[in-house]
Amino acid sequence: MNSKNGMFILGCFLIMTNACQKNPIPINEEELITTLTLSVQKNGSNTITQFSFEDIDGVGGMPATIDSLLLEKNATYQVSISLFNKAAIPIDTITNEVLEEGDMHQFFYQSIPNTTIKNFAYQAPNDINDNPIGLHFSFDTDNTPTIGKLKIILRHQPDKNGLAVYNGDITNAFGETDIEIEFPVRLIE
Amino acid sequence: MLQKILLTLLIIGTNFSFATDCSLFVSGKIIDQHDKSPLSYASIYIQELKKGVIADSIGNYTIENLCKGNYTLIIEHIGCLPDTIPIVIDKHTFANFYLAHHAAELQEFILTTFKVSDVSTQTHHVISKESLKRLEGKSIGEILSNVNGITQLKTGTNISKPIIHGMSGSRIVLINNGIKLESQDWGTEHAPEIDPFSASNIKVIKGVGSLVYSSDAIGGMIILETPSLKKYKNIQANVSLVAQTNGKSIATSAKIEQGFKKHIAYMLQGTYKRSGDVSAPQYVLNNTGLQEGNILSSIGFFKNKWDVDFSYSVFHQEIGILKAAHIGNLTDLQNAIASDTPINITPFSYRIQNPKQKIGHHIANAKIKKFFKNEQKLEIIYAFQLNNRKEFDIRRSNRSTIPSLDMHLMSNNIATSYARQNKINKSTSNGTSGISFQAQHNYNNAETGIRPLIPDYYSYSFGVYDLEYFTIKRAIIELAARYDYTRFKALKFDKNNVLQKPIFNFHTYAFVLGFNWIDLKEIFKIQSTISFNARYPNANELFSEGLHHGVAAIEFGNENLHPENAIKWMTTLTTNYKKYLQIETGFYASKVYDYIYVAPLPEPILTIRGAFPAFKYYQTNARLIGLDVQVNSAPLKFLSLQFKSSIVRGKNTKSNEYLIFMPADRLSSSMELHHDFKKIKNVFFNINVHYVFKQRKIPASITDLKPSPKAYYTLNMQTGCQYSINEKNKISFSVSGENITNVAYRDYLNRFRYFTDEMGWNLVFRLKYEFN
Numbered sequence: 001m002n003s004k005n006g007m008f009i010l011g012c013f014l015i016m017t018n019a020c021q022k023n024p025i026p027i028n029e030e031e032l033i034t035t036l037t038l039s040v041q042k043n044g045s046n047t048i049t050q051f052s053f054e055d056i057d058g059v060g061g062m063p064a065t066i067d068s069l070l071l072e073k074n075a076t077y078q079v080s081i082s083l084f085n086k087a088a089i090p091i092d093t094i095t096n097e098v099l100e101e102g103d104m105h106q107f108f109y110q111s112i113p114n115t116t117i118k119n120f121a122y123q124a125p126n127d128i129n130d131n132p133i134g135l136h137f138s139f140d141t142d143n144t145p146t147i148g149k150l151k152i153i154l155r156h157q158p159d160k161n162g163l164a165v166y167n168g169d170i171t172n173a174f175g176e177t178d179i180e181i182e183f184p185v186r187l188i189e
Numbered sequence: 190m191l192q193k194i195l196l197t198l199l200i201i202g203t204n205f206s207f208a209t210d211c212s213l214f215v216s217g218k219i220i221d222q223h224d225k226s227p228l229s230y231a232s233i234y235i236q237e238l239k240k241g242v243i244a245d246s247i248g249n250y251t252i253e254n255l256c257k258g259n260y261t262l263i264i265e266h267i268g269c270l271p272d273t274i275p276i277v278i279d280k281h282t283f284a285n286f287y288l289a290h291h292a293a294e295l296q297e298f299i300l301t302t303f304k305v306s307d308v309s310t311q312t313h314h315v316i317s318k319e320s321l322k323r324l325e326g327k328s329i330g331e332i333l334s335n336v337n338g339i340t341q342l343k344t345g346t347n348i349s350k351p352i353i354h355g356m357s358g359s360r361i362v363l364i365n366n367g368i369k370l371e372s373q374d375w376g377t378e379h380a381p382e383i384d385p386f387s388a389s390n391i392k393v394i395k396g397v398g399s400l401v402y403s404s405d406a407i408g409g410m411i412i413l414e415t416p417s418l419k420k421y422k423n424i425q426a427n428v429s430l431v432a433q434t435n436g437k438s439i440a441t442s443a444k445i446e447q448g449f450k451k452h453i454a455y456m457l458q459g460t461y462k463r464s465g466d467v468s469a470p471q472y473v474l475n476n477t478g479l480q481e482g483n484i485l486s487s488i489g490f491f492k493n494k495w496d497v498d499f500s501y502s503v504f505h506q507e508i509g510i511l512k513a514a515h516i517g518n519l520t521d522l523q524n525a526i527a528s529d530t531p532i533n534i535t536p537f538s539y540r541i542q543n544p545k546q547k548i549g550h551h552i553a554n555a556k557i558k559k560f561f562k563n564e565q566k567l568e569i570i571y572a573f574q575l576n577n578r579k580e581f582d583i584r585r586s587n588r589s590t591i592p593s594l595d596m597h598l599m600s601n602n603i604a605t606s607y608a609r610q611n612k613i614n615k616s617t618s619n620g621t622s623g624i625s626f627q628a629q630h631n632y633n634n635a636e637t638g639i640r641p642l643i644p645d646y647y648s649y650s651f652g653v654y655d656l657e658y659f660t661i662k663r664a665i666i667e668l669a670a671r672y673d674y675t676r677f678k679a680l681k682f683d684k685n686n687v688l689q690k691p692i693f694n695f696h697t698y699a700f701v702l703g704f705n706w707i708d709l710k711e712i713f714k715i716q717s718t719i720s721f722n723a724r725y726p727n728a729n730e731l732f733s734e735g736l737h738h739g740v741a742a743i744e745f746g747n748e749n750l751h752p753e754n755a756i757k758w759m760t761t762l763t764t765n766y767k768k769y770l771q772i773e774t775g776f777y778a779s780k781v782y783d784y785i786y787v788a789p790l791p792e793p794i795l796t797i798r799g800a801f802p803a804f805k806y807y808q809t810n811a812r813l814i815g816l817d818v819q820v821n822s823a824p825l826k827f828l829s830l831q832f833k834s835s836i837v838r839g840k841n842t843k844s845n846e847y848l849i850f851m852p853a854d855r856l857s858s859s860m861e862l863h864h865d866f867k868k869i870k871n872v873f874f875n876i877n878v879h880y881v882f883k884q885r886k887i888p889a890s891i892t893d894l895k896p897s898p899k900a901y902y903t904l905n906m907q908t909g910c911q912y913s914i915n916e917k918n919k920i921s922f923s924v925s926g927e928n929i930t931n932v933a934y935r936d937y938l939n940r941f942r943y944f945t946d947e948m949g950w951n952l953v954f955r956l957k958y959e960f961n
Contacts, residue, residue: 021678024645025635026686031585033797055797058640059736059743061684064795097586104585156517157583159533174524174532176583177517180799 032058033094035084036152036179040069043076053181056086068184069150074143078123080136081107081152083179098154099135102127105178106160107134108153108170116148116185117141120168131160132168147186154179211493215282216251219244219264233286236261236619237564237610240417243318243389245961254491310667310703311396311718312761312775318390323907323923325955326431326440326462329383329391333411336393337833338775338817340852343939344378345511346436346467346948347479351381352938353395354777355813355837355851356408359727362398364412366485366500368554368572369402371600371629375643375729376737377940382504382550382576384483386429386442386460389416395775395817396759397701397720400654400671401606401621404699405724407755407781416446418454418489418498423447427959435927435951436477437537438464452492458485465539466509470933470949472534476509478541496558504550509541513944515583518799522741526895526943543589547579564610574600588638595634596643602627616661625652631728642735643728644681650674667703667718672696675725679732695725697752714763719756726750730785730806736796743794744787747806755781769824775817784811786841786848789891809843827864833857838886846888853884853897853937871921872910879903884937895943901934903927909955919959927951 037052055064071077083094098105102125111117119140122132155175159165162172219231233250234241237260244250255278262274264286276284314336316324324332330349334341342350342357350357363370363381372382385391391413398410424447431440440462448454462481466473487500513531516522525532554572561567576599579592606623627650633641654671677693699722707714732746757779765771790803815837822830834856839848859877866872884897909923931950935942 021647021680023688024633024680024682026682026688027635027640028638029640030638031588036797053797055795057684059796059801060734060745060794064797094585101585153520156585175517176515177521177798179797180518180520181797 028089029058029087030085030092032085032087033083033179034058034086035082036181037082037084038069038152038183039080039082040071041078042072043078051183053183054086058087066181066183068186070186070188071141073141073145073187073189076138076140078136078138081134095135099125099133102133103129103131103160104157105133106131106155106158106165106173106175107137108155108168108173109134109137109139110151110153110170111139111185112149112151112182115142116146116187117150122168127160129160131166134168141187145187145189147184150183150185152179152181152183153177211254211256213255213257213278213281214251214253215255215276215278215284216249217284217286218248219250220248220285220287232263232265234263234265236263238560239566239608256494310665310705310716311394311398311701311720312716312759313392313394313396316391316393321385321388321390322921322957323909323925323955325386325429325442325957326433326438326953327385329381329385332385332391333393337819337857338395338815338835338837339393340835340855340938341936342377342850343936343941345514345939345941346474346477347464347508348378348380350377350379351411352852353393353409353411354779354815355839355848360406360408360724362403362406362410364398364402364410365552366413366415366502366554367556367570368552368574368602370550371574371598371602372550372576373578373596373598373631373643375727375733378510378546379578382506382548383413384442384460384481384485384502384504385413386440386444387415387458387483387485387502388413390414395777396718396757397699397722400656400669400699400701401604401623404652404654404671404673404697404722407722407724407753407757407779415485415487416456418446418448418456418487425961427957429958430956432954433464433951434953435948436464436467436479437539438462438479453488453490455488456486459483463539466537467948468537469946470931471946472530473537474945474948475512475531475533475535475538476540476542476545477511478509478539479507480541481506494560496560497556499553499555501553502551504548506546506548507541508546508548510544510546511941511944512542514941515544516741519741519801520799522894522943531945543581543583545581547581547592549575549577551575564608566608567605568608569605570602572600572602574598574602576600592634592637593639594642595637596641597632597634598629599632600627600629616659618660619658620656622655623653626650627652640682640735642733644679644732646677646679646728648675648677650676663707663709665703665705667701667705669699669701671699673698677725677731679728681732691748693725693731695752697723697725699723712765715760716763717758717760719758721754721756723752723754725752726785726806733806736798736801741801743796743801743803745790745803745805750785750806750808751783753781753783753785753808755779769822771821773817773819773821776815778814779812780842781811781813783808784841786811809841811839811848812842813837813839813848827862829861829863831857831859831861841888844888844890846890847886849888849891849893850938851884851886853900854882856880868913870911870913874908875906877905877907879905881936897937898935898942901932901936903932903934904929917961919961921955921957921959923955925953925955927953 034056035052035054037050039048039050041048051067051069053066085092085094109120117139121138122134123136127133155173156178158173158175165173219228228248231244232241242250242252257279260276262276328349330341330351333339333351340352342352353361359374365383373379394410398406426445428443442460444458446456460483464479466475467477483504485502489498516525552574557569559567577597580594582593604625606621608621611618629648631646633645652673656669659666675695679691681689683689701720703718705716730746730750731748733744736743759777761775763773785808787804788807790805793800794803817835820832836854837852839851841848857879861875863873880902883900905927907925911921913919928950933946935946
């Protein structure tokens, strides 16, 4: 509270009139992550497909919307993650914040069941200590058409030196979860 | 707590000096009738002037600044009904009073009485100056938990809120220096902004309390008395030093008071506290440090029948929040709970890192009193309070230095009261009537960049009350009523950032009918009160919307809530057997209509952080029944024994289920040896065992994150003494060991019991120097 504002409120208080009441300013929620978008490209293909998890109004309010991933069986995919705050004006790209503080963030990926998608691998860029961040990654799909889920987790301040954390094992990563979402996955012929 | 003042009264009047109009004094000694030894710390109170003093450790007392007239003195040593001794003051007077001193060894919680309007017939306990001395350096919540029937609602080791008879938060009203504390009491992690070092005694009323202050104390009222300004006294000062091994903490407090002949007196008091990470028996609790600085200053002017005083106090605290409790989502929470010890323990540090809280509370007030003839008094109080709460979180992109929450609550109160007394034959009636106004504004700093949990609001209230006390022979009857109107206007943004201005109008009523009687031989005393009162929903119950990180839950307010109404009946019986054994039994039953509580929503809420369980405020009917039993015994002159137990049962009568988070049953036993030597007084050794049962009375429909913890005990000891260098200078010293056996335990009512054990063993060293 600046002192001018304080004096105004204090002065008004003594008179206690309606006219004195000040309207609050709407808050620009800079830090909110409303949207996570996966840009998915099959090896050997030029097509990039996007799938999003979106919850524009944050906690409560309207429910979140989630796209389903439609992938080919027995293929290798390259994925890049983009994060946005669409509640902020102008729309804010949070991807850059994560990239800048790469040593404080790491993505983890899980497949449910673990046969639907496999061989998750971190792709460059790495953080300043050459540890993975995970904004870019690749995976292989199963040999048979099936359905499953792809879970994406972002940990803030993880222990990047924890056992197997480098390889994407979340068990010893600790830290605080900033993102934990699941995309439905369908593998087709 | 029964003590009879025998009317063995010796008054020696001397023509000491010429008396100017109102500068007479009465002084003397309070003496044990049996062995003629002086009684320390008795209270002497002049009913007509509504002022009193406490005798010193060797029984000396002085009441100054008296006008000629007939007065009624009330003298108490270890609690009893206010008893009256008439005295005529027409010159400086020396009067020694002889008391039957059979229960003087029962040292804890000496009952003292200051204001008739505060006394009431309701069951109350006073933590005396002497008891406070033994608890210096502890938080207000910890100090209060020494009273039977009072427990703590904790968040970690530093944040403690009192629970009276199973109720806490905004159901409890705190009065600090005659002013109702207006703080952001909107969650379990908001502790009262009070410096216990500034209190001369603390009174706990297990009922509605005095309707002078407010009517919404459904659980109880806590009154902190700060020392009254010493009108004609010379310099008085004290310095305290408290060091604790667990947390490697240090607390120091100093106070100076002085009265000048020219009708001016002042007081200045300051406290500083610093603590590092505290430790559980097996590990360090990272980021549990604390830093606190408080100042209280007051100045008073007294002329003829006018008293005017001004005071200003500031409380500032920075508290680290346990690192292990900081979690992002439900998975993190489940991981933290599944792990028996915190993950990633780092060595001890004094550093307070995010997440942390910074709290500031300022009170500025002015009090004007005018005394009229026939014991009438008019009082006007104005108080301004500013409460600022900043919460810092771990944030991205260098935002960690920007608070995630920054709220300012400003309150303006003006109250005026008129007190009077009537005497008809052998009965006396004391009455107080008054009106009060409040204007309050809650303001969020928009620079946090996070939607506030509680919106901005303006609220205006008006209250009117009347209290009557009738003293008829050995009985006191209390009748009190109060009406309050509150207009509450919130300014909040909906999900589309459109400003909404919902307005609420609340009308609340309170009534108290109390009865207090003591038999002639003082073997039997009964206090019985029936009360009706109401509390309107507060800002978080109406509007809260957001994620509570510590418990990984989303909480929603409910704008359809209306005031909750409570009826409470409480009866306390005190019996004395052969002067050596005293039993105090307090029984209470309260029914709360439209009791406001949180209940889980059927579906969890999906967010980008994962799915969270969601809770919303609802209303139901509740019933709380309980029993507080205390046995004091002094079988030998140097030995006293104490046993305490309290039980409370809370039921949601609509769903016929237990209420969640009710205090578990508990027992506490202590033994104390004490002796006074010639120069070294008050030598004591105290050993205490505190036992808390497992809470099994929990609602079946609400799944707790972790089952209620096992029963536990703690063993505590304290020893100390007081050395009088001369009449004016004395030094007291004590050492206490808490949880000596280093038991690892968890308490049902600590919100961080999901993550860590309670504090391990701790040694506390206390040193105090007093100058009179």
